[in-house]
Amino acid sequence: MRTKTAIMVAVLAGLHVVLMFAGFFAPYDPTTQDRDLPYAPPTRLHFKDSSGFHLRPFVYAWTSVLGGDQPDSSQESSQESYKEDRSHEYPIRLFVSGPSYKLLGIYETSAHLFGVAEPGKVLLFGTDGYGRDELSRVLFGGQISVSAGITATIIALLAGSILGIIAGYYGRWIDESLMGLTELFLSLPWLYFLLGVRAFLPLHLSTIRTFFLLTGVIGLIGWARPARLVRGVVLSSRNRNYVLAARGFGGSDFYLLRRHILPETFGVLLTQAALLVPRYIAAEVTLSFFGLGVNEPVPSWGNMLSTLQQYSVLVSYGWLLAPACALVITSVIYSSLADVFHSRLKSYST
């Protein structure tokens, strides 16, 4: 049991470190367009060439086969298709210097984990319709999507636990009115609500503002469910014998909450957190998918996926599903973590 948790936590931490240091792990700038390489498929890694096997993998550059400036106006497809240019090998190098970026938003550097010499390009996830490196976009997009999920979760849990504790501890009309409010919030069709909210906002919001606005709104709408859970825990522990005893010895409300009741809610909150983060990441994706989230050229998993609304893109360029895979993987890790928390919580209480 413990090892499973440890593995989960390690994987999760690893994922977040990669996203946090996206600039370092991504070989390119996520917004730089290479207009000669739209919809380039993922670069293949090679180990073997005519001179034999190499331990260091290398790549070939893509050359566009059709779709030069003049299309053949005949019936045949003028679609860009790519062929490996075998005349030159570009070995993958580690710790190279590339386009500069700000690490953690502060420290300007140009160090990248891997890359190849110009004019070669290593495009492990291919490129999108503007020739932007999909891998770099998935990493930078993950920064926004995942941190939006986490921020929204923190907001929701904070608001939810405060209101839940108040409702559970003080009971009576406070409880009733607060729980009535949660019912209202739970029945809200939140997607339409958000669509409405976005329509009232000014035309262009900066990325940062959009981000906080969205997370704020998602989080504030999401407080209801954790509030109900916390209230239940508080309600049941309020009348436990040790709490009553502490009260009898003259413990203040604040003391009772801090010392005896709050610790009881941690397990529930942790499980909730692990459940809510993937859900709110998906919420950000949904909103960006509908054009309500972060705008071009800044990537987020949602706005990257929105190009797949077009049928032709979806069936022709499968590698653009990368952000969806990333989303699924992240969600799976988080929800199995929630499972682990949940079963540990159970074993505690029994």
Added chain:
Amino acid sequence: MKLVARLTLHVCLFTAACFAAAPVPEAANPGEELARMADVSGHYGGHLTIGQRSEPKTLNPVTATDAVSREVIGRLMGDLIEINRSTQQIEPALAKSWKISPDGRTFTLQLRKGIRFSDGHPFDADDVVFSFNVYMDEAVDSPQRDLLIIDGKPILVTKLDQYTVRFALPRPYAAAERLFDGLAMLPKHLLEKQYHEGHFAQAWSLNVQASEIAGLGPFRLKQYVPGQRVVVERNPYYWKVDQKNQRLPYLDELVFLFVGTEDAQVMRFEAGETDIISRLSSENYNLLSREKSRVGSQLADMGPSLEYNFLLFNLNDLSGKKLDEVAGKQAWFRDLKFRQAISAAVDRESIVRLVYGARGAALWGNVGPGNRLWVNQTIPHPRQSAETARQLLKAAGYSWNAAGQLLDSARHPVEFSIITSSSNSQRMKMATLLQDDLSHLGMQVHVVPLEFRAMIDRVFQSFDYDAAIMGLGGGDADPNPEMNVWAFSGTSHLWHLRETQPATDWERELDQLMQQQMVTLDYAKRKQLYDRAQQLIAENLPFIFLGTPNILAGANAHVGNFHPAVLDPYTLWNADELYVRGPAQENAGIR
């Protein structure tokens, strides 16, 4: 066994009820003046299915405004004079000939004798006079009315005899014959009552009984199933015959299926459920061409369309509106050098390649290479140059700070947003490319996708926007439909709407040129005027022209006489000549 037999019988009866009842073409009446299409051949039978993005809103040709309704109505109705979509020239239709008075103000049209509406009722001059009265009636509020009211005066329509009608225009009007295309002739005997009772606009809604609607087009209404389809069947009285004097159309039926989105259209076509598809995007075209051998289809790239897509700056008069932020930016937008710099920085080749998949053309003016008759070939096509753009900006007093941001003469950073319709992926893509091009000049550009109606509202009503990417044109090759864009008082004079007088000298000259070309009857002289107009537009850049897509269409391999055109309706303009190749298709039920 009996049961099976009975069931089979029922199925047969059902299919028969659905399909076999297609009316048989009537034999020619003595004295009936039919139009003979000498180069058209084919054979009778079968039906074709067309997927439409949405349901038509009405079947009333006078009040219909949306493309989907017009696509259906166009098959049911006939015009006096038609524009041949393939040659882009006018052709006699219900009017077999016409005379123009030397001053170009009086048109005398000879109607075909003895032809009948699709319900068998004869057609004559009374129907023509009635139709024009309806189109020009202010109370009916037809979108075509604007074309027929010249200098505030209506066209005088007089019946001279049963088959002769005279049209008197208040002043000479260039290419006035083209006006007749798109003005469907209405059956007076069916609509007169409703017109006089004052509810013409409600006539011929989708729920109309098939017996209450009649036209002079190749087909007539058979059935409308809400949310699913409109079925039209052969008009047995249609007035065109092929080279063997067989009465057209060849097809028994046309089925318009409501499928929803463009993607759904493509998937239905791919699956062989629909037979004809038009207005394809290049991505879908490429997708279909890869599948071509499997699906068995004929695809056509007709070359650049007449549509022009452009970046538009808000130059409207904002006094009295609380839009200080936009008004502050207008100082940049009004500066010609600023607009020239943007035009120089735009990478049009990338737009053609990345947005149109190389199936399109770059534009530097409002008339593209697709319009062979009117394009001004002397307009320069400079290549993209960030260097030129920087020099222009420098000359206009702009500078750059240490971070590379562009600053205006008051040292404010240049930052604006471009709105575009979120449902148009091609224009969204253009905006993203533009954003990147302009970021190299140090301009900070935001792309704001808006729902289509919200965008239109900002551009036409509230003026609350900085810049927009839009598209116009595509109706006809002639310059006259462009009047509403380039005349200063035009309803689509987008960059500066509701002007009371031209704001600049070039706009004044442009307006004069457009008015002049409208009354000039000689093509060469008109071309000269329109060339100068195009030059003025290209030099003063009220729009930054970007590009135009090719017209891409496809049809099932068994569709005969499939000749798509660059003019709307791209594929169904010759629906009367389309036929099903090979042995007439089995009536397999509506698929």
